[in-house]
Amino acid sequence: MKDKNIIFEKSNNCISSYSFNIEKNEKDILNNIPQSLLNDNLSFMPDVSEGDVARHFIRLSNRNYGVDTGFYPLGSCTMKYNPKINEKVAGNPDFANIHPYSSTERVQGVLEVLYKCREALVEITGMDEIDLSPCAGAHGELTGLYIIKAYFKNKKEERPIILVPDSAHGTNPASASVAGFKVVSVKSDADGFVDIDDLKQKVSKDVACFMLTNPNTLGLYEKNLDQIVKICHDLDIQLYYDGANLNAILGISKPGETGFDVVHLNLHKSFATPHGGGGPGAGPVGVKKHLIDFLPGENVVYKNNKYSLEKRGSLSIGKVRSFYANFSVVLKSYVYIVSLGKEGFSKLGLLALLNANYLGVLLKEYFDIATKPHIMHEFVISLQKECDETHLTVMDFAKRILDYGYHAPTVSFPLIVHSCLMVEPTETESKETLDKFAEILIKILEESKTNPDLLKNSPVNTPIKRVDDVMAARTPVLKYSKDE
Numbered sequence: 001m002k003d004k005n006i007i008f009e010k011s012n013n014c015i016s017s018y019s020f021n022i023e024k025n026e027k028d029i030l031n032n033i034p035q036s037l038l039n040d041n042l043s044f045m046p047d048v049s050e051g052d053v054a055r056h057f058i059r060l061s062n063r064n065y066g067v068d069t070g071f072y073p074l075g076s077c078t079m080k081y082n083p084k085i086n087e088k089v090a091g092n093p094d095f096a097n098i099h100p101y102s103s104t105e106r107v108q109g110v111l112e113v114l115y116k117c118r119e120a121l122v123e124i125t126g127m128d129e130i131d132l133s134p135c136a137g138a139h140g141e142l143t144g145l146y147i148i149k150a151y152f153k154n155k156k157e158e159r160p161i162i163l164v165p166d167s168a169h170g171t172n173p174a175s176a177s178v179a180g181f182k183v184v185s186v187k188s189d190a191d192g193f194v195d196i197d198d199l200k201q202k203v204s205k206d207v208a209c210f211m212l213t214n215p216n217t218l219g220l221y222e223k224n225l226d227q228i229v230k231i232c233h234d235l236d237i238q239l240y241y242d243g244a245n246l247n248a249i250l251g252i253s254k255p256g257e258t259g260f261d262v263v264h265l266n267l268h269k270s271f272a273t274p275h276g277g278g279g280p281g282a283g284p285v286g287v288k289k290h291l292i293d294f295l296p297g298e299n300v301v302y303k304n305n306k307y308s309l310e311k312r313g314s315l316s317i318g319k320v321r322s323f324y325a326n327f328s329v330v331l332k333s334y335v336y337i338v339s340l341g342k343e344g345f346s347k348l349g350l351l352a353l354l355n356a357n358y359l360g361v362l363l364k365e366y367f368d369i370a371t372k373p374h375i376m377h378e379f380v381i382s383l384q385k386e387c388d389e390t391h392l393t394v395m396d397f398a399k400r401i402l403d404y405g406y407h408a409p410t411v412s413f414p415l416i417v418h419s420c421l422m423v424e425p426t427e428t429e430s431k432e433t434l435d436k437f438a439e440i441l442i443k444i445l446e447e448s449k450t451n452p453d454l455l456k457n458s459p460v461n462t463p464i465k466r467v468d469d470v471m472a473a474r475t476p477v478l479k480y481s482k483d484e
């Protein structure tokens with residue numbers, strides 16, 4: 001039987017949870033701990049042996065699913081393999097143990113990494129300057145929008161509106177709203193691209209910015225980009241590039257050369273640092289020349305053979321976080337950039353496109369692929385027809401995928417495609433993995449017709465079966481209490 005007890009439930013007061021002679025040493029130990037740090041009530045600690053603790057946590061860690069355990073085709077999230085050399089360098093005590101209040105002289109190496117990573121990102125994105133401080137994609141969006149707000153304030157222009165396509169990730173309208181703007185949605189056309197006629201109707205001198213994800217959340221490269229840039233720039237509307245999907249264009253095109261004024265990157269996606277479960281991340285923001293003065297608080301500079309942090313001028317939007325950047329994430333990304341080199345980078349986007357298109361071709365005669373006419377790095381399958389015919393939901397399909405030992409793709413996003421699965425294989429998967437995954441999806445499709453209950457009751461092979469998502473979100477039990 002599978003062991004489902006939590007560690008507190010394993011507690012047995014015949015077992016002591018320490019293995020040295022505390023009584024003999026107790027006095028010395030206690031004398032050396034400041035009074036304020038002593039807890040005189042340890043009755044909540046479970047009584048388990050060291051061996052039990054090790055087994056308990058190793059068992060739990062084995063239940064975890066991640067990019068190191070299997071295929072993780074989570075669309076929009078770029079769950080690519082994270083090379084171990086990144087971790088090895090970031091784990092070097094000379095980096096890992098550094099204190100944020102260390103003097104500039106002591107952290108020359110850290111500042112050099114920040115400086116050089118920034119330079120590399122300037123080159124990769126084609127922007128004029130990059131700020132590394134934001135620590136998530138959404139944080140980058142908020143920072144970028146504050147920069148745009150400050151730009152118009154400086155020009156003494158009131159621009160209360162942000163345009164966002166209806167295919168956008170939820171963080172785009174959320175960030176715009178937190179930054180104090182009104183959000184106006186721009187429709188997609190029948191093929192999933194920005195509807196140019198709708199855009200033309202919505203632009204005006206009241207609009208501060210148009211936030212675009214490119215390739216968009218359907219995995220499509222905006223075909224009318226030149227036209228979009230012209231329509232916006234004629235009215236000085238700033239073009240924002242949500243770089244969460246940058247993986248698709250790495251080594252192929254640069255946002256700064258295609259007309260964008262602001263970009264945020266998700267280093268925790270395209271630049272191969274681990275993510276999931278809310279962090280840690282890094283969402284650097286890049287801008288063109290006219291916006292440099294508005295960048296956040298500090299900049300890493302190199303002057304007179306010395307690196308240092310320099311305060312930006314009076315137009316800066318100010319600091320957006322404590323200290324400067326999520327250093328270990330920036331460091332891992334820098335190692336990734338350097339280890340791939342120019343040659344490796346130039347192939348990256350193309351390989352991501354190749355994998356997505358290969359998988360798309362394997363599946364297209366079985367499934368309705370909403371992304372037509374061509375796919376970039378990800379694609380969206382609509383299961384609406386199957387759901388209508390079988391009374392199953394997209395969640396039933398997704399849960400059945402777990403039974404075959406894979407992470408499910410993103411479900412029900414983008415919102416404009418009903419009952420959808422969004423698949424992003426990334427460039428780090430082999431042909432064999434993609435063949436196997438396609439085989440499994442086709443098998444599940446067959447099962448949905450011949451034995452729909454299999455899908456309804458799935459997953460059956462996972463340690464935890466189907467959870468009540470609403471209850472888990474609304475009333476999560478995060479803390480053990482003896483009385484419950």
Ligand SMILES: Cc1ncc(COP(=O)(O)O)c(C=O)c1O
Pocket residue numbers: 076077136137138139169171172213217242244245266281283
């Ligand atoms: C298209 C897009 N934009 C923005 C974000 C937000 O990034 P983060 O989760 O790092 O805040 C995501 C995250 O999934 C995304 O897919």
